């Protein structure tokens with residue numbers, strides 16, 4: 001078991017606070033993605049957990065063992081934490097097998113045999129069983145990252161930290177590699193933390209997405225929850241596309257330019273604010289069946305689906321006043337409408353409401 005707990009971590013560089021009381025709890029064997037804008041403190045957290053940087057205050061526990069206690073901490077080599085950096089991580093003068101086996105003891109015939117077997121098993125696990133004798137320069141970028149993952153897993157770490165390990169790769173390679181890396185982590189039972197800017201990556205492979213802003217985790221939950229129930233407006237905008245519409249909440253429903261919408265959480269006191277609607281929640285339906293009339297402004301075809309930009313022309317139902325002219329985005333797999341045509345719009349499923357009358361609430 002190797003649960004990772006980060007409690008109240010603080011770190012400043014000079015007078016600039018970077019981590020401001022960061023909390024994170026990653027269950028044993030889970031893969032968490034740290035998602036946040038550049039400079040929000042993701043790498044600093046990873047470096048503190050790995051032991052490359054000192055915290056000012058707060059704690060990090062692995063499997064209940066305190067490895068960081070304020071500025072004090074266990075030596076990095078005793079933490080059972082491995083790191084997979086962005087790129088260029090392999091020793092260029094060692095073979096692939098020597099790279100993977102680098103952190104393993106090799107004195108005596110039994111240890112050497114164990115090392116050989118472990119290297120062989122890990123290369124098979126990452127899908128490169130035959131490259132052990134090659135030099136890193138003879139591998140592609142994606143293969144080198146696979147080897148870096150194998151090397152990180154070799155000493156059977158409790159926690160593996162992956163700092164944007166796929167960022168230098170092209171889109172197709174990234175998606176294949178991240179699936180394989182997830183599978184390798186799961187096969188070894190290691191707890192993983194992945195730093196990424198890429199929301200799709202975070203949502204698709206992580207068990208837990210932790211949204212980081214200004215040195216704190218503002219929301220940590222399973223990917224679908226973060227997407228469907230973002231904790232605040234900034235998270236709604238940052239994780240996936242969101243159409244923000246003015247809304248007035250009364251009696252647990254929101255009156256909006258596209259009709260009266262159900263709320264995800266019915267406990268709002270009411271008042272004015274914004275609802276966040278995901279583009280796939282919009283549906284273009286037959287005339288008279290929607291809640292609003294909209295004019296097709298632009299259509300962008302993506303292959304698997306399309307994005308249709310629409311401008312509300314008027315309401316069919318009891319919408320909020322002054323709604324015409326509001327632009328919305330609709331993601332559709334159905335037939336594509338011509339630009340300039342009018343369609344009827346419907347919103348499926350409940351939406352999140354964020355009041356603009358009081359400070360943003362953090363859960």
Ligand SMILES: Nc1ncnc2c1ncn2[C@@H]1O[C@H](COP(=O)(O)OP(=O)(O)OP(=O)(O)O)[C@@H](O)[C@H]1O
Nearest residue numbers: 013014018036037038039040041042043044045197
């Ligand atoms: N050793 C350092 N000395 C001074 N400032 C630092 C140091 N390391 C990081 N910082 C600053 O701390 C802030 C957070 O950096 P960090 O690398 O943790 O962000 P990040 O979220 O990982 O960003 P990115 O996604 O761009 O890698 C940045 O403003 C950075 O310039």
